[in-house]
Amino acid sequence: MKQRHVKKxxxxxxxxxxxxxxxxxxxxxxxxxxxxxxxxFGYQYADAWQPGTGTEGLRIRIVPDPRPEARARxxxxxxxxxDAVNGGPRPPLDPAAVELLALRIKYDLYNELTGKQKLAIxxxxxxxxxxxxxxxxxxxxxxxxxxxxxxxxxxxxxxxGARSSGRFRDKHAATLRAAGFTGVTDAxxxxxxxxxxxxxxxxxxxxxxxx
Numbered sequence: 001m002k003q004r005h006v007k008k009x010x011x012x013x014x015x016x017x018x019x020x021x022x023x024x025x026x027x028x029x030x031x032x033x034x035x036x037x038x039x040x041f042g043y044q045y046a047d048a049w050q051p052g053t054g055t056e057g058l059r060i061r062i063v064p065d066p067r068p069e070a071r072a073r074x075x076x077x078x079x080x081x082x083d084a085v086n087g088g089p090r091p092p093l094d095p096a097a098v099e100l101l102a103l104r105i106k107y108d109l110y111n112e113l114t115g116k117q118k119l120a121i122x123x124x125x126x127x128x129x130x131x132x133x134x135x136x137x138x139x140x141x142x143x144x145x146x147x148x149x150x151x152x153x154x155x156x157x158x159x160x161g162a163r164s165s166g167r168f169r170d171k172h173a174a175t176l177r178a179a180g181f182t183g184v185t186d187a188x189x190x191x192x193x194x195x196x197x198x199x200x201x202x203x204x205x206x207x208x209x210x211x
Contacts, residue, residue: 003087009034009062010085013043016064024057028109031060032102033093038062040091041084042074045101046201048108060105063201100179103172104193110169111190 005021012019019038023030028048035045044065050058065071077084077091084090173183173193181193186200194200 005030005034006037006090007085007087009038010041013038013041013062014085018046018061018063019043020059020061022057022059028058028102028105029098031058031105032098035060035062035101035105036093036098037090039065039070039097040073040077042070044070044201045104048105050109058105058109065201100176100181103176104181107169107172107176107193108190110172111192 009019009021021031021034021038031048035043038044042065043062046061046063048058048060081088081090173191176193177183180196182196183191183193184200186192192200
């Protein structure tokens with residue numbers, strides 16, 4: 001973790017509001033380490049996403065954790081590491097906890113859009129592109145054949161990519177369940193995983209457990 005990222009995150013957390021943390025290089029492990037550190041000072045991981053342009057790396061959101069045990073842990077660590085916000089000593093990282101956080105981040109990113117949703121976006125876009133080329137060069141049979149072949153190949157790649165993403169998602173989900181995490185459905189219909197006895201941040205009511 002770079003010192004400037006740690007300092008900025010801890011300073012933003014001091015305001016007691018939700019905080020966004022970015023990794024321009026797209027490092028899920030770096031984000032997991034920052035989220036784990038935030039947990040030591042009363043925050044919890046909430047969600048992960050990739051900005052639409054894809055040039056801004058990855059982002060996660062961390063939010064205040066209202067649970068009594070989180071409040072108590074934060075009070076102890078603020079007293080024990082008073083200069084952490086300025087680059088001083090900070091709580092040690094738990095590699096196992098960081099690994100699980102990184103897995104949750106990966107799962108949430110893979111699950112940002114389901115395979116069907118990705119295909120629902122990709123296929124119409126590819127079809128419109130192919131139709132535009134066909135309209136422009138409709139009198140050239142060779143161009144039409146190449147366009148059709150290119151469309152079929154790209155759609156095939158989109159289908160394969162969606163299936164591959166689904167396999168990775170299922171693998172991560174199985175690992176999280178084995179570690180005691182519970183699947184819950186958020187307000188947008190996305191399947192998420194929360195720690196044992198936990199729930200999605202920002203919600204006070206029980207969630208429907210995933211089958």
